[in-house]
Amino acid sequence: MAIYYQEIENEIALFQRCYNLKLPLLIKGPTGCGKSQFVTAMAERFNRQLVKVSCNEDTTASDLIGRFLLKNQETVWQDGPVTRAIRIGAFLYLDEVAEAREDVIVALHSITDHRRELYIDRTNETLKAPSDFFCIASYNPGYQRGLKDLKPSTRQRFVTISFNYPSADTEKKILISLTGIEIKHADSLVRMANGIRAQTHMGLRETVSTRLLVNASYLINSGMNPHEASMVAIAEVLTDDLKTLDALRQLISFSF
Numbered sequence: 001m002a003i004y005y006q007e008i009e010n011e012i013a014l015f016q017r018c019y020n021l022k023l024p025l026l027i028k029g030p031t032g033c034g035k036s037q038f039v040t041a042m043a044e045r046f047n048r049q050l051v052k053v054s055c056n057e058d059t060t061a062s063d064l065i066g067r068f069l070l071k072n073q074e075t076v077w078q079d080g081p082v083t084r085a086i087r088i089g090a091f092l093y094l095d096e097v098a099e100a101r102e103d104v105i106v107a108l109h110s111i112t113d114h115r116r117e118l119y120i121d122r123t124n125e126t127l128k129a130p131s132d133f134f135c136i137a138s139y140n141p142g143y144q145r146g147l148k149d150l151k152p153s154t155r156q157r158f159v160t161i162s163f164n165y166p167s168a169d170t171e172k173k174i175l176i177s178l179t180g181i182e183i184k185h186a187d188s189l190v191r192m193a194n195g196i197r198a199q200t201h202m203g204l205r206e207t208v209s210t211r212l213l214v215n216a217s218y219l220i221n222s223g224m225n226p227h228e229a230s231m232v233a234i235a236e237v238l239t240d241d242l243k244t245l246d247a248l249r250q251l252i253s254f255s256f
Contacts, residue, residue: 005034005041006174008166015042018159024112024135026097026155029163032209035138036095038163043091048132051085052093055100061107065120077123082108086118089132098139098150105154111135112157165210168194174210179217185226189213192230192255202247204238212237227256 015038018025027035036052043050053064066080085092097105111118116129137158139150166174168190175186193208212234219229235248 003037003041003044004174004178005037006166006170006177008034008163008170011038011161011163012042012045014159014161019046019134022116022131022134024137024158026158026160027136027138027163028141028160029138030142030165030209031140031206032211033163033165034210035163036093039091039093039136039138046091048134049085049088049090050093051081051090052095053081054095055097055104057099057101059100059104061104064104065107065118066122068122082111083118083120083127086111086127086129086133089130091134091136094135094137096139097137102151105150109154109157112154165193165197171210171213175213175217178214179221181217181221185220186217188226188255189216189220189230192252193234195251195254196234196248199247199251202244204244206238208234208238225256227252230256 015025017023027038029035039052040050053059062080064080064082066078066083068075069078070076079087082092084090092111094100094108108118110116111129111133112135116133118127118129119125120127141149165171171190171193172183172186175181175189176183181189190213193213196202196204197207216226216229216233219233220226230252231249235245235252238248239245
């Protein structure tokens, strides 16, 4: 079954252009707005293998490029996901790239500029990326603000597109298409989500994502009470603070 993705603006056409022109693509947007779903759907559309790397502060260059391992009393080289993606001409997806340490990002600069190559110092090998290789990265600028951010020298290697949560009508369409939830429940979930998103004073680290609405929709569609489903799939996910939870409970009650 084909991976579902609802286009918001012209992101599919932009993806196509960047792929054709071999221009790396950076997708920025809040958690759960569809960045990974988009990349996965595009890999299927272009019939390319997707190699996904979930970046974090503990990720090392060796984790991505490769390392020597002891196997059967012999030292053998094992490719990391970046090296493997280049060898097979895959789509390389660096998810939450701003989470990675700066030295790791710098090690990947040569695959995101005109060189499109990777030098592996441990094996003294230079890999030239085939024409089908495509580098995509993503990050959440709202979450990173005040913590980490991408350096200009890295950002300027990418064409950049901004994602956000879709309009109410589009978000309802997504919920119905993905989960089969009734229109009335989809309408209530989206109305509730936009109400919470507007409450910027609540101090939530993240707000209600489309991903959380999809989870709540699955629960409701399985027969769970909509209020209870919204509490466990949305409110309890967003915060542990009792006062904030109570405020979210009241907002959910207005919709269900």
